[in-house]
Structures are given as C-alpha cells and as structure tokens.
Amino acid sequence: MMPNLNFIKEHGINPFIDQQKKRIVLLEQMIDTFDDGRSRSFFCRAACLHDLTRLERALNQALQKIKTDKIKQDNTKAKAKILREILTEIQ
Numbered sequence: 209m210m211p212n213l214n215f216i217k218e219h220g221i222n223p224f225i226d227q228q229k230k231r232i233v234l235l236e237q238m239i240d241t242f243d244d245g246r247s248r249s250f251f252c253r254a255a256c257l258h259d260l261t262r263l264e265r266a267l268n269q270a271l272q273k274i275k276t277d278k279i280k281q282d283n284t285k286a287k288a289k290i291l292r293e294i295l296t297e298i299q
Contacts, residue, residue, distance in 0.1 A: 232255075247288040251291075266294045267291070273294075
C-alpha cells in the first residue's frame, strides 16, 4: 500500500488510475489465457506487485514460449505453468 501512496504523491491520482487500469487488463489476459483453475490468486498477486513493464514482458515471454513449444491452446495446465515460472523468476 505504501508504494501506491508514494506513487500518488509523486505523480498524482490520474496516472495511478491509468496504471491500475493497465494492471486490470494484464490480469484479465492472464486469467483468460493462463488460468488452470489453481493459479488465479497467484496471477492476482503478481498483477498487484510486479512492475507493469515486467508483467508485460512476462506475458509476452509466456505467449512466445507457448508458440515455440507448440503448446495446444486448450492445455491450460501447461500454459499456467509456463507463466508461473516466468513470473517467479522476475521476483
């Protein structure tokens, strides 16, 4: 909570709201594409705690790995594992 308050003090409320909207979009993408029924809370925490640039990079990495490894779109368990591993590495 303190980093949020410091961000608001430094940049103002509107940039903070914009940042939060971006976090929501990224979280929705994580849940829509990668949620295996067990990873939702992990993705929620990651969306709250990680830098937006790192989150975007992690999602792009995961999507690329899925494509490169030819993971089927309906294999949510494998997709969730890929994203969780990438997000864990950036902590």
